[in-house]
Amino acid sequence: xxxxxxxxxxxxxxxxxxxxxxxxxxxxxxxxxxxxxxxxxxxxxxxxxxxxxxxxxxxxxxxxxxxxxxxxxxxxxxxxxxxxxxxxxxxxxxxxxxxxxxxxxxxxxxxxxxxxxxxxxxxxxxxxxxxxxxxxxxxxxxxxxxxxxxxxxxxxxxxxxxxxxxxxxxxxxxxxxxxxxxxxxxxxxxxxxxxxxxxxxxxxxxxxxxxxxxxxxxxxxxxxxxxxxxxxxxxxxxxxxxxxxxxxxxxxxxxxxxxxxxxxxxxxxxxxxxxxxxxxxxxxxxxxxxxxxxxxxxxxxxxxxxxxxxxxxxxxxxxxxxxxxxxxxxxxxxxxxxxxxxxxxxxx
Amino acid sequence: xxxxxxxxxxxxxxxxxxxxxxxxxxxxxxxxxxxxxxxxxxxxxxxxxxxxxxxxxxxxxxxxxxxxxxxxxxxxxxxxxxxxxxxxxxxxxxxxxxxxxxxxxxxxxxxxxxxxxxxxxxxxxxxxxxxxxxxxxxxxxxxxxxxxxxxxxxxxxxxxx
Numbered sequence: 001x002x003x004x005x006x007x008x009x010x011x012x013x014x015x016x017x018x019x020x021x022x023x024x025x026x027x028x029x030x031x032x033x034x035x036x037x038x039x040x041x042x043x044x045x046x047x048x049x050x051x052x053x054x055x056x057x058x059x060x061x062x063x064x065x066x067x068x069x070x071x072x073x074x075x076x077x078x079x080x081x082x083x084x085x086x087x088x089x090x091x092x093x094x095x096x097x098x099x100x101x102x103x104x105x106x107x108x109x110x111x112x113x114x115x116x117x118x119x120x121x122x123x124x125x126x127x128x129x130x131x132x133x134x135x136x137x138x139x140x141x142x143x144x145x146x147x148x149x150x151x152x153x154x155x156x157x158x159x160x161x162x163x164x165x166x167x168x169x170x171x172x173x174x175x176x177x178x179x180x181x182x183x184x185x186x187x188x189x190x191x192x193x194x195x196x197x198x199x200x201x202x203x204x205x206x207x208x209x210x211x212x213x214x215x216x217x218x219x220x221x222x223x224x225x226x227x228x229x230x231x232x233x234x235x236x237x238x239x240x241x242x243x244x245x246x247x248x249x250x251x252x253x254x255x256x257x258x259x260x261x262x263x264x265x266x267x268x269x270x271x272x273x274x275x276x277x278x279x280x281x282x283x284x285x286x287x288x289x290x291x292x293x294x295x296x297x298x299x300x301x302x303x304x305x306x307x308x309x310x311x312x313x314x315x316x317x318x319x320x321x322x323x324x325x326x327x328x329x330x331x332x333x334x335x336x337x338x339x340x341x342x343x344x345x346x347x348x
Numbered sequence: 349x350x351x352x353x354x355x356x357x358x359x360x361x362x363x364x365x366x367x368x369x370x371x372x373x374x375x376x377x378x379x380x381x382x383x384x385x386x387x388x389x390x391x392x393x394x395x396x397x398x399x400x401x402x403x404x405x406x407x408x409x410x411x412x413x414x415x416x417x418x419x420x421x422x423x424x425x426x427x428x429x430x431x432x433x434x435x436x437x438x439x440x441x442x443x444x445x446x447x448x449x450x451x452x453x454x455x456x457x458x459x460x461x462x463x464x465x466x467x468x469x470x471x472x473x474x475x476x477x478x479x480x481x482x483x484x485x486x487x488x489x490x491x492x493x494x495x496x497x498x499x500x501x502x503x504x505x506x507x508x509x
Contacts, residue, residue: 097379128471129398136402139410143382146417150375158421165418169411176406189473 002289005121032124036113040261045075047260051306058310085249090153093246097151102247102254105144109258111137112265117191119278119291130191131183134269135176138224141262142168145243148255152246160242163317168224170324175220177332181213181339182206182273195277202281207274209342212335214274216328221266223324226259228309230320267301268294275301353394360387378417382409399472 015024049064049072056063064071089098114137115130117123127133142165149161183189185206186197198204207214223230244255271277275297278290285293315323364384371377385408392401435441480488 094373094375097375127398129402129473132399132402132406132473136405136410139406139414142414143379143409146414146421147379150417150421162418162421165414165421169414169418172410 003120003122004289004291005119008122036124037110040110040113040264041257043264044257044260045079047264047302048075048078048256050302051260051309054303054306055310058307079253082249082253087249087251088246090246092153094151094153097147098246099151099251101144101148101151102251102258103144104140104147105258106254106261108138108140108144109261109265111140115191116265116268117195117272117277118294119289122278122291123192126190126192128188128190128193131179131189131194131269131273134265135172135179138262138265139168139172141224141258148243148247152243154246157243157245160245164226164243167226167230167320167324170321171220171223171230171328174216174324174328174332175224177329177336178213178216178220179273181210181335184336184339184343185209191272191277195272195279198276199279201283202276205274205276205279210274210335210339212331212338214270216332216335217273218270220324220328221270222305222308223320225262225266225305227263227305229312229315231309231314263302263305264298267298267305270301271297350394354391357387357390357394360384361391374420375417378413378420381416382413385409385413397472399476 012024012028015027019027052074053063053070064074067073067077089095112134114124115127115133117126145164145168146161149157149159149164152158182194186194188194188197194206198206244252247255271294278294280286280288280290280293361384364380364387367380368377368384371380385404389401389404389409392398392404
């Protein structure tokens with residue numbers, strides 16, 4: 001049994017033995033933050049490379065091949081290039097807004113990992129409002145996109161920022177409502193509680209009782225993360241690159257990193273809410289550590305998101321809004337009504 | 349510790365609220381409003397009202413201010429220009445504000461705030477849900493009716509163009 005929380009608990013006990021309590025709290029808070037940040041950075045490096053390889057193979061190309069085995073070091077090379085680049089600031093830019101936009105974007109993406117349960121006992125802080133906290137804190141992403149669009153003082157960037165505001169505000173409504181069905185069945189908002197309610201085997205996973213909820217969640221989450229077919233805020237052919245057109249160097253890297261971190265976040269939430277989180281599909285597979293199940297399921301979901309991107313064409317702005325309000329929203333309401341009826345009939 | 353955090357949050361709230369009404373760039377004002385709302389959410393967290401804090405961020409930062417910024421961006425006269433923050437009627441405005449301040453001061457000092465000791469962090473979501481669906485179901489339904497009226501009104505105004 002290679003459960004990682006054993007290691008963290010051992011380190012915590014060892015620290016408690018040699019240091020005063022206040023210092024232990026401080027060190028464990030900074031330490032967990034550092035570990036999550038390091039994990040996300042490595043994950044983003046991997047996901048950028050993976051996205052390029054997946055897209056290449058789907059288009060019968062090879063993708064990056066020169067840097068290391070099948071180009072695994074490509075993202076590191078890209079990162080080194082981005083750090084060396086000159087940090088351009090347009091002369092007409094709104095400087096403080098322009099500066100803070102990528103910072104807020106990255107911090108909002110990072111903050112969601114406070115309540116993501118990576119494995120049994122492997123969660124930074126199990127808040128009892130868990131899933132609601134994630135929905136709340138990730139709204140800062142849209143603030144940062146608007147700030148980037150406005151601060152750049154560029155009409156393409158402004159258009160991209162406005163499109164993203166309209167899109168994310170619209171899709172947030174079906175997204176939140178789609179999660180409610182799963183929450184009603186799990187009877188808790190805590191991420192650990194939701195995972196524990198699905199323990200025992202794959203037939204307990206909420207996907208089988210919340211198929212409509214899952215479909216609405218997955219579509220709305222893809223739109224929230226600005227992934228194709230909903231990548232209208234940064235539609236290259238129409239808006240050059242959308243809200244981040246004026247950004248270069250490290251600031252661009254922060255937007256880019258946040259985008260891939262967000263992609264993993266929506267996959268992790270989908271796995272936690274609908275696919276049993278860290279639970280094995282059958283109790284006989286319990287010898288595999290829980291964090292491997294969680295990471296495996298999440299990465300499969302990330303792959304599906306990449307698959308979407310290289311399969312579907314982008315939908316138009318007017319279709320986008322109509323789809324959210326006239327199709328996804330009624331479907332999400334229907335799901336809540338059906339779930340409520342089901343709870344009433346089967347619980348009593 | 350908690351008193352210190354309260355004073356820091358209060359300072360952020362007051363400073364950002366002052367900047368909302370005094371900054372000349374309306375986009376910066378909107379961003380300061382976001383900071384103000386976020387600090388208020390922090391205040392709720394120090395009071396162990398975690399659900400209220402999350403809803404504060406979700407509704408005020410995620411929806412209300414975003415819609416304000418969106419309105420600013422699509423209004424051509426406002427973008428990029430500096431705005432006057434004082435209008436032509438300072439005296440009536442000052443009178444109304446003084447009356448409002450006195451009313452609020454009376455309301456706050458007359459209310460007997462019950463001081464209870466430190467209690468453990470309890471899940472508040474279930475309690476709020478039960479209260480909304482039983483004791484306070486009528487105010488809850490009236491508020492949703494008001495929101496529905498506002499939605500329909502917005503659609504009618506938009507269709508007239």
